[in-house]
Structure formats: C-alpha cells, structure tokens
Amino acid sequence: MPSSKNLVLIVDDSKVQCKVLSALLEEDNYRVIVANDGATGVEMFITHQPDLVLMDVNMPIMNGYEATRRIKAMSGVGNLAPLMFITSMGSDESFINCVEAGGDSILVRPFSSAVFKAKIKALQRISDLVEQVKSLQHEQKNDAELAEKMMSEVIESRNYGLDRIGIIKKPAALFSGDIQLSALCPNGNIHVLLGDFTGHGLRSSIGAIPITETFRVMTKKGFSISDIIMQINSQLYTLLPGDLFFAAGFACISEHEKSAYVLNAGLPDAYLFNEQADIKHQFSSKHPPLGILPEILSDVQLDIINIHPHDRLVFLTDGIIEARNQEGEYFGSQRFETAVKEGVIEGDIAKNIQKKLADFCKNTEQEDDISLVDIPCCSWVNNNDITVISSNLSDELSELDNSLSIPLAWSYHLHLTGKLLKNTNPIPLVMNQINDLEGAGEHWQSLYTILTELFVNALDHGVLKLDSALKNSPEGFSSYFNERTQRLNLLQENKQGNAHEDFVRISLQYYPLFQGGKMLIKIKDSGVGFNVLKVIKTNSQLLNTGMSLSGRGINIVDQLCDTLEYQEDGTLVIASYIWRNKQVLD
Amino acid sequence: MTVYSKISEDGKQLTISIEERFDFSLHQQFRAAYHDNVTPDLTYILDLSKTDYMDSSALGMILLLKDHVQLHTGTLIIDKPNDTVNKILEIAQFHRLMTIT
Incomplete structure (x- = not known):
C-alpha cells in the first residue's frame, strides 16, 4: 500500500476500461488521471509527472507505441516512471513491440482484478526504487559539489605565488586526481609539487588533503624537500590501498644557490627550459610513484641543476602526452615540446599548450586529468618577505638593552655530534621550540634564515672543512654538493675511535624587550677555524665586484642581525637578533 | 575476453596474458585470473607481448598481483612488454619493484 497518494496516468480510448481500472486503483489508494489518446497522454505525462503509466496500444491520433517512445525519450533522471502496456493482443510480436517501444511490463486482457493489483504492486516497487535512486543521486551530486569546492579551497587557493x-x-571528472602545490620556505626558497593519483574522480582525490597539509606545514617549518618527500611517501604508504599510488614531481628552487633540486617519481619527463625555450635539462622518472614502497629507495638522489634567472621548470602529468585525437593518435612529447617553444615566444606556456591540445583533440572525450605547472626560476624573494629592522630602531633597542639589565627569559642548547650531523636538520627543531615557547610570529622568518646560514657555515666549513671556492663556477654547486655528501658519509664511518669528536653546538638566549625581543645566538663548531679578517675582506671585495657565487649567505645574516662577530679563531660565531612586535610597527 | 590465464603442465607456472588495452575495465577479469590460486612458490608470468596500451590503473592492478604473489611466496615476472607499454613501466620505475624481461 503506497504511503502517500501516488499518481497513475491511464492512457486508453475506451472510457469503460478507464473507469474499471480507475476504480481498482482507487481501492488501493492511488490517484488517477486519464487520457483518451496517445497525444493527450504524452501531454499529461509532461504536466502531471505521474508515478506510473498504464498504456493501451490501439488509440486514435497517436497509438500507444508512439506515445511510449515519446514519453521514454524525454524521461531523464528527474522524471522516470514505470510504464505498463495493457492490451488484448497476446502475440509474441505485440509483446516484443511493447518492450521495444520502451514499456517496462505488459498485461494481456482478460485479467482478474487480483492479477491487475499484483502487477501494479510490482510496478510500484520499481517506482519506489527509481525514487530512491533519484534522491540518492541528488544527494551525491550535492555532496560532490560541496566536497569539490572545499577541496579546491584547501588545495589551490592557498598556493604561493599563484x-x-x-x-x-x-x-x-568533477574531481581531479591531480594536485598542484607551491609554498614558500622560511629562507626564501620555493617548493613545488605536481602529483597525479591513480585514476580520477573522488576516489583518487581523497589523498590530496593530507598531502597538502604535510607539504605546507613542513615547508613552513623549514624542512628540506627530501624530508617532505620521505614523509609524504610514508604517509601515503599507510593511507592508500594497494592499487592506488601517487606519481609526483617535486622541486625546490633556490635563487640564492642558483640551483634547483628535483625529484621525478613516476611522472613523464619534466623539463628545464631556458629563455629561448631550448631544453636545458630533462628530468626523467628516477623512483616509483609514492605510496608503493614503505620507504624511499636509498640510492635515489635528487637531481641538482644550476639555474639561471630566466629559466623555467615545467612539470606535467601523463594526461597531456597521452591525450588522443579522433584517429587514436597520441599528443606525444614532440608536439608538447613544440607547443612550449611557441608558448615561450608568445609569453604564456600554459595557454599555448591548452590551445594546441584543444586543436589536437577536437571533440574527443578527455580520458584522464590534464595538468601542468610552469615555474619561473627567479624573483621569488621580494623585499616584503624578509623583515630587516631599520638601523635606527636597533640602535635604540641596543641602548635600551645596555642601559637596563634585561633578564634572560630562557636559554636553549643543542649539541649535535657525528652521525646526527648527517641525519638531522636541527633548525626546524629549534624553530619549533621557539614557536612553542613564544608563539608564532613573522619575525621568526629572519631568525630562521640567520640560524640556517650560520649552522650550514659551521657544518660545511667548520666540521666538513669544505672550501666555498668550490662553488665559484657555474657548475660548481653540484660538485660542492657531491663533495659535501661524501664528507657527511665519512663523518658517520669515522665515528668510533676518533679522538677528535665532530660537533656543532647551538645555543640560544632569549631576552624579552618592552615591545619585542632579543635573541643571542652562539654557534660553535669542532673545525679548525679560519682567518676571520681575511675571509670577510675577500668576501666583501668579491661581492662588490659581483664575482663571487658564495658568501651571500653571511652577507644576508649580517644585514638581518644587530651584531655579528666571530671568536675563537672563527670556530665560534655570536649573533644577536632584535625585533619589534609587528603591531607596534604598524 | 582479453585476459587469458594458463597453468603450465608441471603446475609450477601461471601465465596471464593481456591482449590489446590493459585498463580499469579488466579489473575483475584480471583479479579472477590469479586470485583463487593459492599454490605456494608458483612463478607468475604476466605476458604483455600482446598488450598495446596500459594506463595507470593497470599499474595499480599489477601491484595488487605483486602483493598476491608475495603473500604466497611466488615469483613475478613481467614478460615482453612492447615499447609503448615498457615506456609506461619505465616512467613508473617498476623495474625497481619487480622483474621485467
């Protein structure tokens, strides 16, 4: 028994028949409307949207087959009603015709009222199912749209340098299995990710949110791109089912080092183009997609490449290369490279590729998510990102500092030795402590830069005894980096029985000031030190003539710090950093 | 049917061959080709010599096969992929995960 009064449309030219059927239906609590020919039946179907339709075959103006075809042709998701033919022609042929025309059932006269009611009951079941599907579809569509909106809000809109x-x-599909992320590191480097989950649609975009959070938070805290890759991999390994994985390209672009660090894990070749759109380097996939192996393969290294300010780094997913035209031909890397070249000339790579893809594919249905990122290699750091305290202000604060004896709020010491120096980047750790103690703040960005530069100097030149002169050629940075990796490995092996222990000691002392604070930083290393005066002099000369590729780090630190001095033959550096609270500046 | 599976006469080798496109539409058939086989120490040969195209969900399906093989202490060999298919395996660096001949 239908709970609410369902509506039945009877289309029959015999008024007697209509009366009989109506009476039976009303006994079962249906409302009934009647049309006496096919054409009127179609009209009434449109205006009344009945739940069930009963259809005679032979009628004037339009017969039952034609009326059924028309009704079924306009039945979409919103207005699907089961339709039953009622006829006195019991032949196989008429049965087949009824089904062909779109009928869901057929009832051959004569029939008893019990059989009729049973048939209606069966049809009602179909109608209920249709109703259920309709409301589920509606709900799912709403949910999907909401989720999609949230997803793009979380993922794309918070990207850096859009x-x-x-x-x-x-x-x-509505959801993309591809994600594109960019974030600014505390030291002004930029991290970029382009990733492609297996498949497309909701199933494949579900992993995007945890990855986005990891990528942003770790970048912000100052973790390196390789730390981030390792973390995302183990996260996905735990999260994703066995057949789902994440092909991705990662890059860290460092203007300061004039280098890019790239890992391609399962994407088609990534490219570094110069200003003329010549290919300077192709980064082929070096590692299986993430989420397959519990850990990143230990022998896989980031590609390190020297960059020029006008270079562009391009990542793309297989949706571009594997897009097909009507003839089933692939777009391919040749067409892609040509399209980039034209794009560079016209000043917009992405736009030209999209145009060329559309021309190529014409009206063929898109089979996979298509995405690309094109990242310029220069001008990421603008002056607003680094807060440099004006000298007047710091003088004033130093005076304050000297005249009154300011109490020490807390101090923090970290002593790293041998193996730990290789495996740990202590700066995010230290910054976390500071954030926990003093809360977040923009002024920590400069402190981060100071700590990183001073720590790297202590490790590279002090402990590892690397000469920055190695960096003094355009290709130098890669060889410097290789040498560094080798020496770091030696650190670990020599650990035991080494009379001279390798270490770096970081100590921080924090003095709260009236409208800000002061951090006294001391970093001591186990190295042999250096001729402080000579190095600083040479450095500044080279910097002034623009010849040096190194020494920029210490120059930035000098600008950011209130005071900077070397003691104990250059094995101890003491820097003090003073800041004022932001709201006071405004 | 474009997925064929065959056990060798000595019962030590299961060969699964895929014809034409290896994509998500073969999900059920592909799984059925190995799932009920729990014989230990079996050599599984995935014959891709007649496969023209493979998408990333096929890679996922191969990973599921690999899990199954490992569970039953078997060996998995990907056999004779053509250039197009090999390119896809190469991008995904699957030779780091399994034997491809």
Missing part, C-alpha cells in the same frame, strides 16, 4: 606560476588543470 600569479607567477603557469598552471593547467583540466579534470576528466
């Missing part, structure tokens, strides 16, 4: 990165993002 105005400067060229992006293509064309999902094959």
Whole structure:
C-alpha cells in the first residue's frame, strides 16, 4: 500500500476500461488521471509527472507505441516512471513491440482484478526504487559539489605565488586526481609539487588533503624537500590501498644557490627550459610513484641543476602526452615540446599548450586529468618577505638593552655530534621550540634564515672543512654538493675511535624587550677555524665586484642581525637578533 | 575476453596474458585470473607481448598481483612488454619493484 497518494496516468480510448481500472486503483489508494489518446497522454505525462503509466496500444491520433517512445525519450533522471502496456493482443510480436517501444511490463486482457493489483504492486516497487535512486543521486551530486569546492579551497587557493606560476588543470571528472602545490620556505626558497593519483574522480582525490597539509606545514617549518618527500611517501604508504599510488614531481628552487633540486617519481619527463625555450635539462622518472614502497629507495638522489634567472621548470602529468585525437593518435612529447617553444615566444606556456591540445583533440572525450605547472626560476624573494629592522630602531633597542639589565627569559642548547650531523636538520627543531615557547610570529622568518646560514657555515666549513671556492663556477654547486655528501658519509664511518669528536653546538638566549625581543645566538663548531679578517675582506671585495657565487649567505645574516662577530679563531660565531612586535610597527 | 590465464603442465607456472588495452575495465577479469590460486612458490608470468596500451590503473592492478604473489611466496615476472607499454613501466620505475624481461 503506497504511503502517500501516488499518481497513475491511464492512457486508453475506451472510457469503460478507464473507469474499471480507475476504480481498482482507487481501492488501493492511488490517484488517477486519464487520457483518451496517445497525444493527450504524452501531454499529461509532461504536466502531471505521474508515478506510473498504464498504456493501451490501439488509440486514435497517436497509438500507444508512439506515445511510449515519446514519453521514454524525454524521461531523464528527474522524471522516470514505470510504464505498463495493457492490451488484448497476446502475440509474441505485440509483446516484443511493447518492450521495444520502451514499456517496462505488459498485461494481456482478460485479467482478474487480483492479477491487475499484483502487477501494479510490482510496478510500484520499481517506482519506489527509481525514487530512491533519484534522491540518492541528488544527494551525491550535492555532496560532490560541496566536497569539490572545499577541496579546491584547501588545495589551490592557498598556493604561493599563484600569479607567477603557469598552471593547467583540466579534470576528466568533477574531481581531479591531480594536485598542484607551491609554498614558500622560511629562507626564501620555493617548493613545488605536481602529483597525479591513480585514476580520477573522488576516489583518487581523497589523498590530496593530507598531502597538502604535510607539504605546507613542513615547508613552513623549514624542512628540506627530501624530508617532505620521505614523509609524504610514508604517509601515503599507510593511507592508500594497494592499487592506488601517487606519481609526483617535486622541486625546490633556490635563487640564492642558483640551483634547483628535483625529484621525478613516476611522472613523464619534466623539463628545464631556458629563455629561448631550448631544453636545458630533462628530468626523467628516477623512483616509483609514492605510496608503493614503505620507504624511499636509498640510492635515489635528487637531481641538482644550476639555474639561471630566466629559466623555467615545467612539470606535467601523463594526461597531456597521452591525450588522443579522433584517429587514436597520441599528443606525444614532440608536439608538447613544440607547443612550449611557441608558448615561450608568445609569453604564456600554459595557454599555448591548452590551445594546441584543444586543436589536437577536437571533440574527443578527455580520458584522464590534464595538468601542468610552469615555474619561473627567479624573483621569488621580494623585499616584503624578509623583515630587516631599520638601523635606527636597533640602535635604540641596543641602548635600551645596555642601559637596563634585561633578564634572560630562557636559554636553549643543542649539541649535535657525528652521525646526527648527517641525519638531522636541527633548525626546524629549534624553530619549533621557539614557536612553542613564544608563539608564532613573522619575525621568526629572519631568525630562521640567520640560524640556517650560520649552522650550514659551521657544518660545511667548520666540521666538513669544505672550501666555498668550490662553488665559484657555474657548475660548481653540484660538485660542492657531491663533495659535501661524501664528507657527511665519512663523518658517520669515522665515528668510533676518533679522538677528535665532530660537533656543532647551538645555543640560544632569549631576552624579552618592552615591545619585542632579543635573541643571542652562539654557534660553535669542532673545525679548525679560519682567518676571520681575511675571509670577510675577500668576501666583501668579491661581492662588490659581483664575482663571487658564495658568501651571500653571511652577507644576508649580517644585514638581518644587530651584531655579528666571530671568536675563537672563527670556530665560534655570536649573533644577536632584535625585533619589534609587528603591531607596534604598524 | 582479453585476459587469458594458463597453468603450465608441471603446475609450477601461471601465465596471464593481456591482449590489446590493459585498463580499469579488466579489473575483475584480471583479479579472477590469479586470485583463487593459492599454490605456494608458483612463478607468475604476466605476458604483455600482446598488450598495446596500459594506463595507470593497470599499474595499480599489477601491484595488487605483486602483493598476491608475495603473500604466497611466488615469483613475478613481467614478460615482453612492447615499447609503448615498457615506456609506461619505465616512467613508473617498476623495474625497481619487480622483474621485467
């Protein structure tokens, strides 16, 4: 028994028949409307949207087959009603015709009222199912739209430097299995990720949110791109089912080092183009997609490449290379490279590739998510990102500092030796402590830079005894980095029985000031030290003539710090950093 | 049917061959080709010599097969992929995970 009064449309030219059927239906609590020919039946179907339709075959103006075809042709998700033919022609042929025309059932006269009611009951079941499907579909559509909106809110809108990165993002379904992320490191480097989950649609975009959070938070805290890759991999390994994985390209662009660090794990070749769109380097996939192996393969290294300010780094997913035209031909890397070249000339790589893809594929249905990121290699750090305290202000604060004896709020010491120096980046650790103690603040960005530069100097030149002159050629940075890795490995092996222990000691002392604070930083290393005066003099001369590729780090630190001095033959550096609270500046 | 499976006469080798496109539509058939086989120490040969195209969900399906093989202490060999298919395996660096001949 239907709970609410369901509506039945009877289409029959015999008024007697209509009366009989109506009476039976009303006994079962149905409302009934009647049409006496096919054409009127179709009209009434449109205006009344009945739940069930009963259809005679032979009628004037339009017969039952034609009326059924028309009704079924306009039945979409919103207005699907089961339709039953009622006829006195019991032949196989008429049965087949009824089904062909779109009928869901057939009842051959004569029939008893019990059989009729049973048939209606069966049809009602179909109608209920249709109703259920309709409301589920509606709900799912709403949910999907909401989720999609949230997803793009969380993922894309918080990316860094959106105005400067060229992006293509064309999902094959409502949800994209591709994600594009960019974030600024505390030291002004930029981290970029382009990733492609297996498949597309909701199933494949579900992993995007945890990855986005990890990528942003770790970048912000100052973790290196390799730390982030390792973390994302183990996260996905735990999260994803066995057949789902994440092909991704990662890059850290360091303007300061004039280098890019790249890992391609399962994407088609990534490219570094110069200003003329010549290919300077191709980064082929070096590692299986993430989420397959519990840990990143230990022998896989980041590609390190020297960059020029006008270079562009381009990552793309297989959706571009494997896009097909009507003839089943692939777009391919040749067409892609040509399209980039034209794009560079026209000043917009992403736009031109999209145009060329559309021309190529014409009206063929898009099979996979298509995405690309095009990242310029320069001008990431603008002056607003680094807060340099004006000298007047710091003088004033130093005076304050000297005249009154300010009490020490806390101090923090970290002593790293041998193996730990190789495996640990202590700076995020230290910054976390500071954030926990003193809360977050923009002024920590400069402190981060100071600590990183001073720590790296102590480790590289002090403990590892690397000469920055190695960096003094355009290709130098890579060889410097290789040498560094080798020496770090030696650190670990020599650990035991080494009379001279390798270490770096970081100590921080924090003095709260009236409208800000002062951090006294001391970093001591186990190295032999250096001729402080000579190095600083040479450095500044080289910097002034623009010849040096090294020494920029210490120059920045000098600008950021209130005082900076070397003691104990250069094995101890003491820096003091003073800041004022932001709201006071404004 | 484009997925064929065959056990060798000595019962030590299961060969699964895929014809034409290896994509998500073969999910059920592909799984059925090995799932009920729990014989230990079996050599599984995935014959891709007649496969023209493979998408990333096929890679996922191969990973599931690999899990199954490992569970039953078997060996997995990907056999004779053509250039197109090999390129896809190469991008995904699957030779780091399994034997490809």
